[in-house]
Amino acid sequence: MPTEPLTEEQQEIRGLIRELARERIAPRAAEIDKSAEFPWDVVEVFREHGIFGVLHDEEYGGLGASALMTLVAIEEISKVCATSGLIIAVQELGSLGIKLAGTDEQKQRFLPKLASGEWLGAYALTEPGSGSDSAAMRSEARLDGDEYVVNGSKRFITNAGVAGLYTVFAKTEPSEGHSGISAFVVEASAPGLEVGRIEPKMGIKGSTTGEIFFNDLRISAANLLGEEGEGFKIAMRILDRSRPGIGAQGLGLAQGATDYALEYAKNRETMGKPIAQHQLISASLADMETKCEAARLLLYKCGQMIDDGADGSELTKISAMAKLYCTDVAMEVTTEAVQILGGYGYMQEYPVERMMRDAKITQIYEGTNQIQRLVIAREMLRENRAFLLAGVG
Ligand SMILES: Cc1cc2nc3c(=O)[nH]c(=O)nc-3n(C[C@H](O)[C@H](O)[C@H](O)COP(=O)(O)OP(=O)(O)OC[C@H]3O[C@@H](n4cnc5c(N)ncnc54)[C@H](O)[C@@H]3O)c2cc1C
Known part of the structure; x- marks a missing residue:
């Protein structure tokens, strides 16, 4: 895989989504959490900027469906607001059945409304x-x-x-x-x-x-x-392609928390220096960053495989691994971010408190992480690796 997995055009789209997330969604995140009201204004921002189009082919009014770019969009939005990132993830979850198993008539009837965001x-x-x-x-x-x-x-x-x-x-x-x-x-x-x-x-x-x-x-x-x-088969084929979206939500949360903790650690001083210069804090930051990067590589590989038409066991396994790893990283890293902020991290005034609460669900829905482990192990047990043993003296 090249160092930068996104093409120039994809990087440009990521830049636009990042800007939108920072300017239009980040300022709403704390209020969405506090009010616990569904953010229709965020849906409107997505509609206005054609974000739902990333999930769909041009013939249905989309921009040309790309699993990789869908993951990038969910990640970028979840860095600032996981509720808003979930809107994109569930739009894909709710569309995939029609995309994978729908007749032409069903696709014509329903996909344009999902691609524009008229319907969630x-x-x-x-x-x-x-x-x-x-x-x-x-x-x-x-x-x-x-x-x-x-x-x-x-x-x-x-x-x-x-x-x-x-x-x-x-x-x-x-x-x-x-x-x-x-x-x-x-x-x-x-x-x-x-x-x-x-x-x-x-x-x-x-x-x-x-x-x-x-x-x-x-x-x-x-x-x-x-x-x-055929419903169960359809349900599982959907989940193979939607679980990485929850991985992307987890990764966004983890990276958002890392970025916030880093800035905080540069500015908060104890014992005469910024806490980032205390070795235990800098080691934590290094671990958080490394976990995010490793999670991103696995997730983007999965997105690329979906775009390249991967299916069956191969997809089931990598999709479960991407969901499992990104969301376990989300929980570990957001918890560590709270720790780095000390008492302030526990306060609602700071976003890492929300990020840690938001991260927990990513280990539970679209198949708990225990179930992901069962799925991965089941696929491993089907693989034949006997030649490795044969070669070991
Ligand atoms: C906020 C939220 C949003 C959700 N959104 C949706 C949605 O849009 N659509 C939808 O259909 N569902 C949705 N769900 C449901 C979610 O997918 C389920 O809650 C989840 O799959 C677990 O099912 P359960 O809650 O019944 O737990 P259970 O299946 O009862 O599991 C309980 C515990 O036992 C473990 N466990 C179960 N079986 C095994 C096993 N064989 N081996 C080892 N451990 C096992 C589980 O991992 C878990 O820890 C949502 C859930 C939540 C909380």
Whole structure:
């Protein structure tokens, strides 16, 4: 991989996003956290500047979809506000089902609205009794003429109540496990879709996380994604491509916290000199920077592989590694940033306090980091490395 993985044009786009993040989003971050209100003004900034277009092909009104640039956008925005970075990550999460499994008609119907940001997307897999174990889901979809009737509920759905379009998973064969699950695109206005409680939470407070109820929700059979029974496969193919986005959110948080702690350490003096000149602090800063850089290399490699068409096991493994490493780094580095600021780091007046709270969720959603480790180990166990052993005397 070249030293600078981005082309000149991509660097220019990164520069624009960075400027937008610094000038329009950073000044809002503390208030978004404090009010815990969904930041529609940030969505408007993204719409005005075509940021959602980075995720989509030109034929649907985008700028030419690039996984790598999507990760760069999420990283740059999350450096200043992880709630705002998540808006881009979930737009991709909510669009991927249509991009990967949609018919031409479904793509024409839905993607332009997602590419412009007129609609926000959402992905509804988790239920009260099924998080890591999605085969245990209980929502059901029954074919009735040329419509599906859906009953059940979802929990912890990001963008609940603000999304225009939900990718919904429900069982068309309730007695089956994974193979009984099907995927659907559901417009927020569909009769029978109701949004329940929006959860108060530790971090990413401006993002909505809520319950969705399906009470005899009727959707056209034309809204089925792929074939009946393919839902679990679709859900996993989506996650292979969306998990790096959570990695990018984690990396943005880690780099933002490192940058803040560095400036603070240059200015805060104890025992006659800036704390950055105390060896234990400078060693911490060096570790934080090194972890961010290592995380970025893994993440960008994953983005490039998606853009080059990687699929299957190869993608599953690197995507899980990128999510795992970037988000573990996010938690370690933001915690260290709080430590470097001392008592001030614990105060809400300083952004590292928010960054540390925001970082925690990146280790939990889109598959907990325990699940990422299971996925990576499963892929390793399938690989044949016996030749290495054979060569060792
Ligand atoms: C803020 C927020 C936003 C979210 N957004 C979305 C969304 O938009 N769409 C959506 O569908 N879901 C969403 N989720 C749900 C999220 O993906 C799940 O919470 C997560 O996958 C874990 O599921 P669970 O909470 O049921 O935990 P459980 O599955 O009950 O797991 C509990 C603990 O056990 C561990 N564990 C479980 N199984 C194993 C195993 N086999 N081996 C080792 N350890 C294991 C887990 O890692 C975890 O530590 C969101 C959650 C939150 C908190």
